[in-house]
Amino acid sequence: MPLGLELSDFTDRYGKFKDGLNNRSAHRINLKDFLRLKLDRSLPKQLRKIINNREQLRKEIEMEYDGMLIIRVYDKGLRTDLPYTDELLAKVSNWVIPIGVTLREFIRHDFEKLQMLVVAGMTRYGKTVFLKNAITTLIHNEPDNVKFTLIDLKGGLAFNRFANCKQVNTVAKNADEALLALEALHVEMEERQALFLSKGWEDIGEAGWKERHFIVVDEGAEIMGFESKEARERCMYLLGEVARIGAGMGFRLIFATQYPTADVFPRQVKANTSAALCFKLKNSTQSMVVLDRKGAESLPVKLPGRAIYQTDCDLIVQTPYITNDFIDTKITPHITIRARSEEHGASSRGNEEKPRRSYTTVFEET
Ligand SMILES: Nc1ncnc2c1ncn2[C@@H]1O[C@H](COP(=O)(O)OP(=O)(O)OP(=O)(O)O)[C@@H](O)[C@H]1O
Numbered sequence: 001m002p003l004g005l006e007l008s009d010f011t012d013r014y015g016k017f018k019d020g021l022n023n024r025s026a027h028r029i030n031l032k033d034f035l036r037l038k039l040d041r042s043l044p045k046q047l048r049k050i051i052n053n054r055e056q057l058r059k060e061i062e063m064e065y066d067g068m069l070i071i072r073v074y075d076k077g078l079r080t081d082l083p084y085t086d087e088l089l090a091k092v093s094n095w096v097i098p099i100g101v102t103l104r105e106f107i108r109h110d111f112e113k114l115q116m117l118v119v120a121g122m123t124r125y126g127k128t129v130f131l132k133n134a135i136t137t138l139i140h141n142e143p144d145n146v147k148f149t150l151i152d153l154k155g156g157l158a159f160n161r162f163a164n165c166k167q168v169n170t171v172a173k174n175a176d177e178a179l180l181a182l183e184a185l186h187v188e189m190e191e192r193q194a195l196f197l198s199k200g201w202e203d204i205g206e207a208g209w210k211e212r213h214f215i216v217v218d219e220g221a222e223i224m225g226f227e228s229k230e231a232r233e234r235c236m237y238l239l240g241e242v243a244r245i246g247a248g249m250g251f252r253l254i255f256a257t258q259y260p261t262a263d264v265f266p267r268q269v270k271a272n273t274s275a276a277l278c279f280k281l282k283n284s285t286q287s288m289v290v291l292d293r294k295g296a297e298s299l300p301v302k303l304p305g306r307a308i309y310q311t312d313c314d315l316i317v318q319t320p321y322i323t324n325d326f327i328d329t330k331i332t333p334h335i336t337i338r339a340r341s342e343e344h345g346a347s348s349r350g351n352e353e354k355p356r357r358s359y360t361t362v363f364e365e366t
């Protein structure tokens, strides 16, 4: 690093470096164009066009400082799509899910290392698709050990396809159902805590339990819109408790929101979460809330799936795009249709096969 300068002196001029590298076009012949040639009178003109073809350069730069200033220049920018395929699924196992690709590598998130994940981003930039990617991956890789409480405050549409999977305890679709599901989780968590204390187990690893229970909240900001203040505060408190004490007992939280303002995140969720996946946001204030730094507002427009993945460092990634057809092929073997009478009275602890508890049903009937 030249004396007296720091990394930000370079990163602040990222745009200038990039434009400087890309300010000309390059002569490029694409062999595929020859296959499209039409054998008519315009052949010489077509050939001239192929031979004289020029393309705008699209080099990309990455800057890093590790005692030395490192500037990496790539011929091409980050890919704009990454289909979720079997090949991609094979790259992850256990409690690890694919986050996406950077310019250099494939990035994974391990829920055993970072148990809570915040997901944020403007509408239509890929939050729900990412949550479906996480749920499908975990069902496929840990079918006997994963449990889900899915809270979809946009009416349950996106998570409905998972509702009959044997791994899914609940799909809560509104304030009442969310509260009911969270209260049940809280009871379970307290029981588990008492059991761990009595057995002298420090955490789920020491207990030797394989089960992990994921609470996935899509559109967490809706909680702030609950009519009853009491329900609002209770939901926030319960989610905070999952984040505060749940991790050691096998609970995992993925909390997604479109409107990341400071009051949308239960305080304990923000305090206990060290991983975030942040798609494009409206402004730097929102970016500060999620990432504690500006930047998510500058992600490209109209490019769903592009995000900043923050753990101990920040990476720009393209997240995988999972289609509903692909999801269905993976979850169909796990779907169990049960009679309504079987749906009640289940305990939701332990790894044993058990009837699925449906809070929706319980709520409708009480
Ligand atoms: N990783 C991705 N790669 C490419 N396209 C994507 C990706 N994720 C999402 N998309 C596209 O963006 C659309 C919107 O995605 P999604 O429903 O996940 O947005 P969202 O952030 O949940 O929006 P909202 O806040 O309105 O619920 C998808 O239907 C899909 O066409």
Ligand SMILES: [Mg+2]
Binding pocket: 127, 128, 129, 218
């Ligand atoms: Mg969504």
